[in-house]
Amino acid sequence: MLAGFEIIRGHNIAHLDPLEISTPDLPGNSTTKAVYASFNFGEQDMDRKFKLPSTTYIGGEEPALPLREILNRLENVYCNKIGVEFMFINSLEQCNWIRKHFETPGVMNFTPERKRLILARLTRATGFESFLARKFSSEKRFGLEGCEMLIPALKEIIDVSTDLGVESVIMGMPHRGRLNTLANVCRKPLHQIFTQFAGLEAADDGSGDVKYHLGTYIERLNRVTNKNIRLAVVANPSHLEAVDPVVQGKTRAEQFYRGDQEGRKVMSILIHGDAAFCGQGVVYETMHLSDLPDYTTHGTIHVVANNQIGFTTDPRFSRSSPYCTDVARVVNAPIFHVNADDPEAVIHVCKVAAEWRSAFHKDVVIDLVGYRRNGHNEIDEPMFTQPLMYQKIRKHKNCLDLYADKLIAEGTCTSEEIKSVAEKYEKICDEAMELAKKETHIKYKDWLDSPWSGFFEGKDPLKVSPTGVKEETLVHIGNRFSAPPPNAAEFVIHKGLTRVLAARKAMVDERVADWALGEAMAFGSLLKEGIHVRLSGQDVERGTFSHRHHVLHHQLVDKATYNPLQHLYPDQAPYSVSNSSLSEYAVLGFEHGYSMTNPNALVLWEAQFGDFHNTAQCIIDQFISSGQAKWVRQSGLVMLLPHGMEGMGPEHSSARIERFLQMSSDDPDYFPPESDEFAIHQLHDINWIVANCTTPANIFHILRRQIALPFRKPLILFTPKSLLRHPDAKSPFSDMTDGSEFQRIIPDRGPAGDNPTSVKKVVFCSGRVYYDLAKTRKEKDLEKEIAIVRVEQISPFPFDLIKEQSNIYKDAEFVWAQEEHKNQGCWSYVQPRFLTALNHSKDVGDYTYRGIHILPLL
Numbered sequence: 001m002l003a004g005f006e007i008i009r010g011h012n013i014a015h016l017d018p019l020e021i022s023t024p025d026l027p028g029n030s031t032t033k034a035v036y037a038s039f040n041f042g043e044q045d046m047d048r049k050f051k052l053p054s055t056t057y058i059g060g061e062e063p064a065l066p067l068r069e070i071l072n073r074l075e076n077v078y079c080n081k082i083g084v085e086f087m088f089i090n091s092l093e094q095c096n097w098i099r100k101h102f103e104t105p106g107v108m109n110f111t112p113e114r115k116r117l118i119l120a121r122l123t124r125a126t127g128f129e130s131f132l133a134r135k136f137s138s139e140k141r142f143g144l145e146g147c148e149m150l151i152p153a154l155k156e157i158i159d160v161s162t163d164l165g166v167e168s169v170i171m172g173m174p175h176r177g178r179l180n181t182l183a184n185v186c187r188k189p190l191h192q193i194f195t196q197f198a199g200l201e202a203a204d205d206g207s208g209d210v211k212y213h214l215g216t217y218i219e220r221l222n223r224v225t226n227k228n229i230r231l232a233v234v235a236n237p238s239h240l241e242a243v244d245p246v247v248q249g250k251t252r253a254e255q256f257y258r259g260d261q262e263g264r265k266v267m268s269i270l271i272h273g274d275a276a277f278c279g280q281g282v283v284y285e286t287m288h289l290s291d292l293p294d295y296t297t298h299g300t301i302h303v304v305a306n307n308q309i310g311f312t313t314d315p316r317f318s319r320s321s322p323y324c325t326d327v328a329r330v331v332n333a334p335i336f337h338v339n340a341d342d343p344e345a346v347i348h349v350c351k352v353a354a355e356w357r358s359a360f361h362k363d364v365v366i367d368l369v370g371y372r373r374n375g376h377n378e379i380d381e382p383m384f385t386q387p388l389m390y391q392k393i394r395k396h397k398n399c400l401d402l403y404a405d406k407l408i409a410e411g412t413c414t415s416e417e418i419k420s421v422a423e424k425y426e427k428i429c430d431e432a433m434e435l436a437k438k439e440t441h442i443k444y445k446d447w448l449d450s451p452w453s454g455f456f457e458g459k460d461p462l463k464v465s466p467t468g469v470k471e472e473t474l475v476h477i478g479n480r481f482s483a484p485p486p487n488a489a490e491f492v493i494h495k496g497l498t499r500v501l502a503a504r505k506a507m508v509d510e511r512v513a514d515w516a517l518g519e520a521m522a523f524g525s526l527l528k529e530g531i532h533v534r535l536s537g538q539d540v541e542r543g544t545f546s547h548r549h550h551v552l553h554h555q556l557v558d559k560a561t562y563n564p565l566q567h568l569y570p571d572q573a574p575y576s577v578s579n580s581s582l583s584e585y586a587v588l589g590f591e592h593g594y595s596m597t598n599p600n601a602l603v604l605w606e607a608q609f610g611d612f613h614n615t616a617q618c619i620i621d622q623f624i625s626s627g628q629a630k631w632v633r634q635s636g637l638v639m640l641l642p643h644g645m646e647g648m649g650p651e652h653s654s655a656r657i658e659r660f661l662q663m664s665s666d667d668p669d670y671f672p673p674e675s676d677e678f679a680i681h682q683l684h685d686i687n688w689i690v691a692n693c694t695t696p697a698n699i700f701h702i703l704r705r706q707i708a709l710p711f712r713k714p715l716i717l718f719t720p721k722s723l724l725r726h727p728d729a730k731s732p733f734s735d736m737t738d739g740s741e742f743q744r745i746i747p748d749r750g751p752a753g754d755n756p757t758s759v760k761k762v763v764f765c766s767g768r769v770y771y772d773l774a775k776t777r778k779e780k781d782l783e784k785e786i787a788i789v790r791v792e793q794i795s796p797f798p799f800d801l802i803k804e805q806s807n808i809y810k811d812a813e814f815v816w817a818q819e820e821h822k823n824q825g826c827w828s829y830v831q832p833r834f835l836t837a838l839n840h841s842k843d844v845g846d847y848t849y850r851g852i853h854i855l856p857l858l
Contacts (some may be wrong), residue, residue: 006074007099011083011337016369018341018399019392022308022315041067055096057103077102081345083337083367088329094360098334101352108348112412117224118152118343119400119407123421124184125151126400131429132179133378136197140377142212144177147305147370148399149340150271151177153350154185157269157301158231159224160354165264168230168254172247173271174240175212177305178233181271186218186231190432192446195439203441209630213237215449234449234593235631237622240276244286245586246623249593250450251297256532256574257598263298263361271303274324274367275310282618285586287331290363294536294578295590299357302328302365306340307372312385325367333363340370343403373398444632450596452634456711461684462677465708467701468740469525471511474733477524477568478508478517485552485562492555500549511733515724516547518696518731522703524565526602527572531707533565534576536591537606537640541579544608544642547724550577584616588639592623595637599712602703603637610641610655610718624714625663625687636712638703643692643718644768645819654824657794660690660716661829664795668832671799679744680709682796688714690795692767692826694723694746697731698792701742720768728771744793745801747808752787759787762809764802764834765817766791766826773817787812794826802837814838 046068052059058073059065065073078084086098101107110118125148132141144150158169173181182188196211215235222229234250236243251268260266277283289295304325310318321327325335334356336349346368353364373393375382382390397405407413482504485491493501507517523533538544541551554560565575580587588605595603607613613620620639627633641655665687672681683689693699699719706715723729734740752759763773763786770790777786789805791798806814816834818825 006078007084008087010074010078011085014079014083014337014339015081016083016337016339016367017308018339018369019308019371019389019396021389021392046071055099057100058105060105073103073105081339081342082349085323085325085335085337089332089334091332094332094334094362097356097359098352101355108344110344110347114347115344115407115412118347119403119413119418120421121152121155121184122148122343122400122403123418124425125149125180126398127422127425127429128180128183131426132197135194135433138379139197140210140212140379141179142175142177142377143374144180144305145373145398146393147177147307147340147368147372148180149343149346149370150303150305150368151180151184152343153303153346153366153368154181154269154271156347156350157303157354158185158229159222160351161267161358162222162225162227162229164354164358166267167228168258168266169232169269170247170251170254170266171231171233171269171271172236172243173233174236174273174276175238176273176307177271178212178214182214182216182233186216186233187220188216188218190429191435191439194433194436195442198436198439198442200439200442202444204444204632206444206632207626207629208442208444209235209237213630214447215631216447217449217451232449235447235627235633237618237630239618239622240273241280241282241286242589242618242622244270244282245289245589246593246596246619248286248289248295248297248300249590250596251300251593252295252590253594253597253601255297263296264358266297267357268297268300269303270300271305273310274304274306274308274315275313275318277302277304278319278321278324278327279310282585282589284327284330285581285583286589287327287333287363288581288583289586289590290331290333292581294576295580295587296361298361300363301353301357302333302363304365304367306367306369308369309372309386309389311376312382314386323367325365328363328365331363333365335365335367337367337369340368341399341402343399370399371396448632450633452599455599459710461710462680463710464680464705466738467704467708467742468736468738469521471733471737473525473528474513474521474736475508475511477521477528478504478513480568481517481520481524481564482508483564485564486567491552491560491562493552494555497549497552507730512730513696513700513733513736514730515696515699515720516543516549518700518736519548519703520550520565521736522700523575523602524568526704526707527565527575528569529707530573530600532573532576532598532601533604534578534591534594534601535604535606536576536578536580536587537604538580538582538587538608540606541577545721545724584612585619588613588616589619589623592619592635592637595635595712596633599634599636600707601636602706604640605637606640606719607642607655609652610643611651611653613639613641613655620660621663628687629665634712635714636706636709638706638715638717641716641718642721644721646722648721654820655718656824657690657692657718657820657826658824658828660688661795661826664688664690664829666796668797668829669836671803671836674800678800679798683709683713684711686713686796688716688795689793690716690718691793692718693792694720694767694770694790695729695731695735697735697740698743698746700731700736701740702793705742718767723768723771726771728774742793744791744798745805746790746792747805748787748789751784755784756787756808757811758784759809759812760785761813761815762787762789762805763815763817764789764791764830766794767819769817769819772819791826791830794829797830797833797837799833799837802834806838 047066049064051064129143129145215233217232219230234247247268255266338345338349356364404418482501552562591605643655645653
């Protein structure tokens with residue numbers, strides 16, 4: 001029982017805080033002597049030998065030990081500078097593995113060579129911060145002082161993982177310590193880092209970002225293991241922890257493309273701050289993806305750079321749990337707390353963490369307990385809010401000095417050797433600074449975290465490949481998509497699905513497609529061309545509105561499924577359709593990260609209802625809409641957002657079109673020069689594409705266009721609900737075959753379009769409201785007098801086509817119709833752009849009819 005206490009509760013009384021001012025707020029937190037007394041052991045018992053149980057490893061080869069030695073060994077393992085929190089794990093094998101790696105005698109014996117390597121790495125980490133502090137004393141850099149052991153820790157994780165077969169490491173981290181990580185873990189050229197402090201103009205397009213948000217991608221030789229390694233640090237915003245799911249998605253994608261089904265070649269490391277790790281909900285959401293079949297990265301190593309403060313907030317005000325790492329307990333991840341002022345303890349913990357991931361393919365957390373020597377940034381005064389803490393910090397030696405003293409005392413190094421290591425690194429920094437002074441511009445592309453080798457080379461940047469396909473391809477895909485499983489006699493599908501498949505087959509025979517069939521044909525034709533398609537989101541396999549049914553379920557056998565789109569062609573690309581956890585923030589971030597890895601894939605995320613995208617607003621605002629401008633990083637991610645005011649209440653009606661349009665980057669007052677490449681120029685220059693399509697054919701083309709473009713842009717695609725089964729919302733195959741293409745607007749094709757001189761009013765609209773307008777127009781026998789024009793691609797705005805319609809209907813009144821209120825929908829976006837397209841030439845009126853808002857364009 002005494003050994004059990006040490007193992008289970010030893011972390012409560014371990015010496016984890018370098019400043020010795022904090023203790024986990026746990027009941028029963030007491031000294032080891034008090035605990036031993038409670039077991040009625042006295043001094044007379046200390047030399048008695050006790051047989052060791054088979055569950056412990058503290059004896060090594062010895063079957064019995066004196067009680068005094070047992071207690072000493074247990075204290076050294078569990079109550080010293082390492083706190084091992086793992087007995088909540090419900091696997092005996094995993095618990096025993098952890099005990100063996102901490103209890104076995106001699107596991108923390110370091111050779112002089114390893115100690116000198118730790119010292120050298122710690123010297124670089126400390127020297128980098130000192131150099132920046134001297135050269136750029138008034139600049140924000142969010143230095144690592146007080147937790148410098150993060151750098152040797154990361155290098156140890158990478159060394160051990162590389163030795164175990166890992167070839168690529170993808171990292172996500174906050175601002176603190178980022179520059180040091182880029183310099184000393186990734187080995188980003190120092191002069192490129194120093195140039196970021198110079199305030200130079202950029203040589204390439206974009207807004208850029210502050211230096212401590214930038215990412216990188218490096219391929220280099222790991223000198224310890226003599227193996228090549230790829231290192232990527234993903235760029236991220238100031239929004240703490242938002243990068244976590246992005247890293248996981250990028251990691252999952254790289255594992256997928258490498259065929260790395262167990263995560264042995266590609267891994268992720270996430271670095272966190274203590275306040276953010278327990279404070280940001282996306283951490284919990286991302287953790288819960290860790291063991292899901294379609295989202296797992298087969299184990300992530302989490303390192304918490306725990307400086308025991310969140311800006312100015314003490315831990316007692318920033319969390320309700322004893323440790324900042326308690327969130328990790330929900331996924332049975334072991335948590336290794338370690339004092340950041342004990343380099344050898346830190347390195348051992350990192351070694352065990354890397355070996356754990358390799359052995360069990362599960363998450364693990366390292367709680368690196370240090371402090372923050374300066375304020376939140378280098379020009380911040382921490383004494384305002386933490387006076388006692390910072391009085392201690394000012395008197396506290398840094399980790400490098402403490403470790404140097406230790407190595408000198410034990411004879412591993414001399415003071416001259418230590419000084420020489422520091423001077424050598426100082427010289428490297430000085431030389432890099434001289435190089436930096438010669439630079440006249442910075443280059444954003446030098447900081448790209450996800451390069452696409454060969455994608456842009458040899459392409460006409462203004463040429464779009466055709467999106468139409470042969471009719472026989474559509475028929476083949478349609479027949480496969482509408483057929484029951486090959487072993488239909490044994491695979492029992494639901495009777496309702498039998499009717500669905502029969503209806504699909506009838507449409508194929510008639511050469512028409514509804515919404516689900518048009519989408520499936522887009523996916524299937526891309527799969528035929530070798531393009532991987534991944535669709536993710538809540539309930540996407542069936543579809544929220546029971547229209548998709550990409551996964552058929554055996555009615556009598558559990559977990560027996562059939563996905564027809566995975567069986568179209570023998571040599572097709574893989575198709576992944578994945579019901580996600582009930583998360584928007586983490587899952588959208590994951591899919592964005594997935595899309596960053598390979599441009600030759602169609603990656604889609606669907607909201608259950610478009611209204612729910614706002615719980616992922618951070619990913620939309622900070623990554624998807626602005627990622628290219630800040631980080632020259634393109635993404636072809638598609639967001640499918642069901643939208644429509646159809647009486648389902650305020651939370652199931654609006655995908656907030658107006659918000660996406662507000663974030664579109666085109667100029668409402670600028671009509672671009674007209675040319676044959678007008679449309680592609682617009683797509684090239686915009687930050688994302690916003691569309692609200694009304695036909696299956698246009699859905700087919702716009703999805704295929706995502707791959708046909710010579711560059712990548714996010715696509716915000718508002719999708720209908722009532723049109724999924726609307727009898728008029730069908731497209732003939734001829735609208736999807738060779739020679740057809742996406743239509744940015746769909747002009748009136750009825751009597752009004754045939755005889756434009758008789759038209760009195762032209763109603764422009766976007767989305768499903770077209771069908772309501774067309775029905776009312778027909779009921780009132782106004783088909784000759786009113787033309788209805790559908791704007792399918794809202795942004796970038798089709799200035800040229802609106803101008804063309806203006807020339808066709810020269811004498812007609814122009815109005816805009818939408819089902820949303822005036823302060824919602826497209827109105828505030830399209831109104832000034834219509835004025836630009838029409839050159840303020842038309843005088844138009846205003847009317848409202850049956851809840852449809854008709855708004856004047858002038």
